[in-house]
Amino acid sequence: MLRARGFTLIELIMVIVLLAIVATVSVRFVTLSTRGALDVSARQQRALQAVVISEQITRELREAFPLSIRTSGECLEWLPLEGATGYTSLPTGGGSRIEIVPFDTVPSASPMRAIVYGYGTGTDALYGNSNPGPVSSPVANIDNTASPPFIELQAPHRFAERSPERRVFLVGEPVSLCQSGRYLYRYSGYGRNTSQPVPPAGGSREVLSANVTGTVDFTYLPATFQRAAVVQFTYTLRDYETGSDETTTVSQEVQIRNVP
Incomplete structure (x- = not known):
């Protein structure tokens, strides 16, 4: 007479426990790997x-x-620098025209203002509207092809100082x-x-x-x-x-x- 073959209850429980341990370790490994990838990302x-x-x-x-x-x-x-060139003549009296050396590339930002020798005036003066002062009224027009080329201001302005290097800068808002x-x-x-x-x-x-x-x-x-x-x-x-x-x-x- 042949004896029936199979698994005992104890063997089944041991298998289930081992599978649970393997599954727990696998899930933990995947979780840590995923968390590590997310942290790196x-x-x-x-x-x-x-x-x-x-x-x-x-x-x-x-x-x-x-x-x-x-x-x-x-x-x-800060004030963004839009362009710079040399000047040949600054406004006097009630003038509003700055005669300049032609720009290599004419600045196109709007609005712009001209600055001549802003040294020694303090930062706040560059944001003010004093006349005379280092910062002009807004620029109305730039004619780079005229003879001589010029920057036309919207209102008359007298610069407080002359630049030793005869430089004029155009700044934006x-x-x-x-x-x-x-x-x-x-x-x-x-x-x-x-x-x-x-x-x-x-x-x-x-x-x-x-x-x-x-x-x-x-x-x-x-x-x-x-x-x-x-x-x-x-x-x-x-x-x-x-x-x-x-x-x-x-x-x-x-x-x-x-x-x-």
Whole structure:
């Protein structure tokens, strides 16, 4: 008589227990691997975002009129440099025409103002409307083909000083970077203010970053005989969407080109 073959209850329980252990280890391994991949992806995304933000700020600051940069609290402000050339004659009396050396490329930004020798006047003077002063009324027209070429101002203006190098610069409207909570904004089109607005009112604003944590630090070091002016900025990014406590801190220096 043949005996029946099979598994005992104890053997079945042991198999079930072993399978449960293997399944638990496998699930744990997959979970950790997935979490690791997500963390790496989040770090790479923050790093890429930091590169984009820093590059945008750097490119704009390198085109700033260096004497116009000012900081206050969580804001950085400057006047974008649109063009530069030499002048042959400045307005006198009630004149509004600056005779110039032709531009290589005629600036097309609007509105623009002319600056002649803004040194020693203080940053706020470059944002004011004093007459006489270093900053003109808005530019009405540039004729680069006339004889001689000229810049026509909307209103008569007398410059307080003459440039030793006979240089005239054209600048656009102020631009600001300001932090508000977890957001870093770029402000433009808000107009000129003798006192730095923190933050600017009016105009338009664009979001540069929506995941800033802590305080954005802006520092301006004026130019010396040994180096150009330097802007230092430091900020920290955090991944708010995943709730991770990991952060990425970025610190960068931007050298601003000196101008005579």
